[in-house]
Amino acid sequence: MNTAIDDSLPFSRVKPGEFLGTVAALERLDYCLEWRPWLWRRPAIHLLAPFERFREKRVLELGARFGRMSCLLASAGAAVNGVDVAGDAIQTARLEAARWGVEDRVRFDVYDGNGRNLPPGPFDVIFSKSVLGMVMKNKLPDLLSHLRSRLAPGGVGLFLENSNNRILEILRKHVIHRRERCWNDIHWGFYRSKLAIVERVFSPMNAKRLNFMVWAIRACGNGPKSSW
Numbered sequence: 001m002n003t004a005i006d007d008s009l010p011f012s013r014v015k016p017g018e019f020l021g022t023v024a025a026l027e028r029l030d031y032c033l034e035w036r037p038w039l040w041r042r043p044a045i046h047l048l049a050p051f052e053r054f055r056e057k058r059v060l061e062l063g064a065r066f067g068r069m070s071c072l073l074a075s076a077g078a079a080v081n082g083v084d085v086a087g088d089a090i091q092t093a094r095l096e097a098a099r100w101g102v103e104d105r106v107r108f109d110v111y112d113g114n115g116r117n118l119p120p121g122p123f124d125v126i127f128s129k130s131v132l133g134m135v136m137k138n139k140l141p142d143l144l145s146h147l148r149s150r151l152a153p154g155g156v157g158l159f160l161e162n163s164n165n166r167i168l169e170i171l172r173k174h175v176i177h178r179r180e181r182c183w184n185d186i187h188w189g190f191y192r193s194k195l196a197i198v199e200r201v202f203s204p205m206n207a208k209r210l211n212f213m214v215w216a217i218r219a220c221g222n223g224p225k226s227s228w
């Protein structure tokens, strides 16, 4: 996993008043996905493109970590609030926003993981990638209810999650992540039972499994029906 943040970006900074369209956003997508872009690219495009839709949208990113996806959505014209429980990651995310030139479009906050303390919103889009799988199943309904309560009418939750089941768990443990010794600490997994919880809280929900391993979840939850 690439956790090092260097000073330069592999693409040009966003100019004041500039909004990236889909073509430019897709050029930056692999960098923002950070980890195994070959696996996440298709689900991310399925959920997020066209990026023009983000213009002037209020976006909450849960578990923004180093802030790259938040910066991408801000570059497309969204006003983004990225939150994470990891304070050091949020410091890095703020530097990342300055490097992109989008520090006036995105703010990063540390919070304690208690849904009650999430930013009040309302948000048009709540986005997260590889976060709901890390939340313990018994804590997920409460967190999701608080997230849903932050959605503006017609707002949408867009969630990308590593699918999990017994076969995939064995594959991950012994093949894909075999060099990562902290497996048991980091991975609670996103089983179908968690998908059912998302559906219960955020219904109507549309979930598609892409590349066999990644759930792309579009969850409305705060009608009227979203056009997303």
Ligand SMILES: C[S@@+](CC[C@H](N)C(=O)[O-])C[C@H]1O[C@@H](n2cnc3c(N)ncnc32)[C@H](O)[C@@H]1O
Pocket (backbone or CB within 6 Å): 033, 034, 062, 063, 064, 065, 066, 083, 084, 085, 086, 089, 113, 114, 128, 129, 130, 131, 134, 135
């Ligand atoms: C696997 S990382 C994914 C980071 C980033 N979204 C990405 O895809 O590159 C999970 C992130 O979620 C954060 N996290 C875990 N539980 C959280 C919670 N309840 N609320 C917000 N962030 C959380 C972790 O600190 C970590 O930064």
